[in-house]
Amino acid sequence: MPAPRLQMTDVHKAFGATKALRGVSFAVERGEVHALIGENGAGKSTLMKILSGALKPDAGSIALEGIPFRPGNPLHARESGVAMIYQELNLAPHLNAEENILLGREPSRLGRIDRRAHRKAAIRALDELEHHIPLDVPVGELTIAEQQLVEIARALVTEPKVLIMDEPTSSLSRVDTQNLFRVIRQLRERGVSIVYISHFLEECQEIADRFTVLRDGESVGSGRMAGAKLDEIIHLMVGREIADIYPPHARRPEKVIFDVHQLAGIGKPADVTLELRRGEVLGIAGLVGAGRTETLRAVFGLDRIQRGRVLYLDRDLTRRSPRGSWRNGIGMVSENRKEEGLMLEQSLADNLCLTRFRPFSLFGWISRRRQHAASAGLMGRLGVRAREPGQAVGELSGGNQQKIAIGRLLHHDADILLLDEPTRGIDVGSKQQIYQIMNQLAEQGKSVIFVSSYLPELLGVCDRIGVMCRGVLSGIRPVGDWSEHEIIAVATGQK
Amino acid sequence: MRISWRKHLNTLGPLVGLVFVVLIFSGLLAWKDVADHREFSGDETMSFFAAMGEAELFGLRAFLGGANAKIVLTQTVIVALGALGMTLIIISGGIDLSAGSVVALCSVVGAQLLNTDWAAGLGVVLITVAVGGLVGFANGAVITGLRMMPFIVTLGMMTIARGAAKWLGGNQTVNFPETPLLNLMALRAPDSFLPLPPGVLIAAVLAVVTAFLLKHTVFGRYVFAIGSSEATARLCGIRVQRTKVVIYALAGLYFGLAGLMQMTRLGQGDPTVAIGLELDIIAAVVIGGASLSGGAGSVAGSMVGALIMTTLRSGSQLMGWPNYFQEIIIGTVIILAVALDRLRHKKAQ
Structure with a gap:
């Protein structure tokens, strides 16, 4: 039997006292899609950085087609046939697709770019993906899905043997995800080995041939995807039984307290009507770009409203600022944690308390001791793993960061919570904690609007679900009346 | 214990830098004193330590003495006051390039006020500082109202304020009659550290107030x-x-006060003073660990950043280095300080 395309054996890596990798072994065959599964902090990113040459392992060996592989830097790794597509795309937004695809390897003579060869090479790379992307538009103006294809095309120019994809679908809609999977299958046909990292287990199941589970820096299991049970994989990931990720709930939402009527913004949303009850979790499903985020922003007062009404306890709150929303007990968590959700360099305590310093301030003077005491209490309630309230929030893992972003609404004691993709890109354990928090809040009589692209969690957590398609929210129904299939049908406009 | 250390690292870093600068100049000055002594005594072969024992080390003593410390502190006042305002602006993610011009404008405003008889003493101080605040307010209003980059708006304001200063001063320096305000920056008892000029104390008090404002208020x-x-x-x-x-606006008040100090230090209002001062101020803030x-x-x-800049100047002067050499050194220190800062942050991660 020939050597596998890529083989990692007992790889170790430590950062100071922290052992990021404590023995990782896995093998990827030629023309195989291999899913790498693990919670945040399990060591996936470290492993990928080692493969792409950004980090050097402390111990263990890596072999590429049987030959020892020790990439000194990312360029070396790429030239050896290992290409990487990061979660955050690395494109030059002002350059067009063609220029991006060939960035760094422009066909040229004496520094003068050979225009014709340039275009031909770019078209060839895109043709392999069987997708048409406008070549002359700055990539910043393309959709995320198109940008991702550009990135893949760029990776293909070097004819990689191994292509590593880190959370490629995290910002893609269902349809775009299916397109991406088609591309991945084509690459597989041509013998490219793909290491596929994702939080979405269902997706891994759909696309991968085999899987390896990482937990706490160790590879704890691998096998063929076909026939593997989801529960077993989750069990391997968390090392404990998760009877049900979604907490059981027996809520009885009461009267309608929050009323959005025919809301329209500039462009999106086009027409949104919804009623939110006291003690209810209302889910909003839809494809990326359907206008879900824009709806929350307009309701919250971040974006301008063109038409429609927002009523809360019979008060007209249609035109107000975010400040006015907070004052009325409405809070929001942005989908963009790094830019709009948190102040990464600032302390956990300040991030938690930013909307309400009043409990520990007098005439604008803050008692740091009392602020930190209150923050520590909240951190305990949220299960945040951190050193102390004065620690910078950027030092925490994604899941813990997100808990802080949500914790702000708890500190503010908001009655209406607008949550935009609150579980995106975080590990299963943190997700479960966030579901529990939402559940508790609803039981306390708070009301939640929960926007998500992940259907199982909407079905598992919400009381009712509405679906957005092209700026219009329709068909709000009790969760029991929905199936994943039906939601997708409405979201894609088939119904 | 380890945690509290880390917290203070940001302040400690620049402080270590200051100590480092003082030590280097002490060494250089001692070296120079010894060389001077060898030359003076005509014994070129005298050992270093012997020469050091015999030499009176005028340069080193002048550098480390209380009298020089007083001069350094007094020279720091203007940059320090400007740095207080600039710290607020830079922490908020902005920049103000008009600081130097505002200092010049306010020095002329103060001088002209002293030449009239409708304001005196405290009145002159208040109006001068208020003019600085007004310019700052205008900066802020344009930046937020027209949603423009602070860099561009304050670049424009830099020229506008400079022009206004020249206009108000009739394109020349403005003299004014004897006034108690001149005591603000006066060096009395030049041979000893105390008493410090009131300007130094004012800057110190304002620094404490501003630090509290930043750390302990909403x-x-x-x-x-x-x-x-x-x-x-x-x-x-x-x-x-x-x-x-x-x-x-708040930062503008600080620049206005710096302008007043500038005026009392020179004993005249000068529309062409403090050209490029904004860059010294920004450098002080950046050396002090702020992120642009x-x-x-x-x-x-x-x-501490402001003190480092003045100490560098003072040391270079005592070494007898020409002005251009000082500039090269200060520029190098700015780059080194920020490079070290980045290195430290990388390690912290």
Whole structure:
């Protein structure tokens, strides 16, 4: 039997006292899609950085087609046939697709770019993906899905043997995800080995041939995807039984307290009507770009409203600022944690308390001791793993960061919570904690609007679900009346 | 224990830098004193330590003595006052290039006021400082009202304020009659450290007040929040635009006060003074650990940064180095300080 395309054996890596990798072994065959599964902090990113040459392992060996592989830097790794597509795309937004695809390897003579060869090479790379992307538009103006294809095309120019994809679908809609999977299958046909990292287990199941589970820096299991049970994989990931990720709930939402009527913004949303009850979790499903985020922003007062009404306890709150929303007990968590959700360099305590310093301030003077005491209490309630309230929030893992972003609404004691993709890109354990928090809040009589692209969690957590398609929210129904299939049908406009 | 250390690292870094600068110049000056002594005594072969024992080390003593410390502190006042305002602005993610011109403008305003008889003493101080605040307010209003880059707006204001200063001064320096205000920066008892000029004490008190404002008030948190992530601040209901206007206006007050100090130090209003001062001020803040992308910085750091700049100047002068040499050194120190800062942050991660 020939050597596998890529083989990692007992790889170790430590950062100071922290052992990021404590023995990782896995093998990827030629023309195989291999899913790498693990919670945040399990060591996936470290492993990928080692493969792409950004980090050097402390111990263990890596072999590429049987030959020892020790990439000194990312360029070396790429030239050896290992290409990487990061979660955050690395494109030059002002350059067009063609220029991006060939960035760094422009066909040229004496520094003068050979225009014709340039275009031909770019078209060839895109043709392999069987997708048409406008070549002359700055990539910043393309959709995320198109940008991702550009990135893949760029990776293909070097004819990689191994292509590593880190959370490629995290910002893609269902349809775009299916397109991406088609591309991945084509690459597989041509013998490219793909290491596929994702939080979405269902997706891994759909696309991968085999899987390896990482937990706490160790590879704890691998096998063929076909026939593997989801529960077993989750069990391997968390090392404990998760009877049900979604907490059981027996809520009885009461009267309608929050009323959005025919809301329209500039462009999106086009027409949104919804009623939110006291003690209810209302889910909003839809494809990326359907206008879900824009709806929350307009309701919250971040974006301008063109038409429609927002009523809360019979008060007209249609035109107000975010400040006015907070004052009325409405809070929001942005989908963009790094830019709009948190102040990464600032302390956990300040991030938690930013909307309400009043409990520990007098005439604008803050008692740091009392602020930190209150923050520590909240951190305990949220299960945040951190050193102390004065620690910078950027030092925490994604899941813990997100808990802080949500914790702000708890500190503010908001009655209406607008949550935009609150579980995106975080590990299963943190997700479960966030579901529990939402559940508790609803039981306390708070009301939640929960926007998500992940259907199982909407079905598992919400009381009712509405679906957005092209700026219009329709068909709000009790969760029991929905199936994943039906939601997708409405979201894609088939119904 | 380890944690509290880390917290103070940001202030401690610049402080270590200051000690380092003092030590280097002490060494250089001792070396120079010894060389001078060898030459003076005609014994070129005298050993270093013997020469050191015999030499009177005038240069070193002058550098480390209380009298020089007083001069250094007094020379720092103007940059330090400017750095207080600039620290607020830079932490909030902005920049103000008009600081130097505002200092010049306010020095002329103060001098002209002293030449009239409708304001005296405290009145002159208040009006002069208020003019600085007004310019800052204008900066803030344009930046937020027209949603323009602070760099561009204050670049324009830099020229406008300079022009206004020349206009108001009739394109020349403005003399004024004897006034008690001249005591603000006067060096009395030049041979001893005390008494310090009132200007130094005023700057010190304001530094403490500003540090408290930034660290212990809601306003301070908002300044950090806006610099750290303006979108987050907006989402959290902070009145970003209004807070920014307040920040620029407040900083303008500091620049106005710096202008007044400038006027009393020179004994005249000078529309062409303090050209490029804004860059010294920004350098002091950046040496002090602030990030030009906002969200980080401290008053203590900026004050040490300002002291480092003046100490470098003082040491270079005592070494007898020409002006251009000082400039090269200061430029190098700015780059080194920021490079070290980046290295430290990388390690912290």
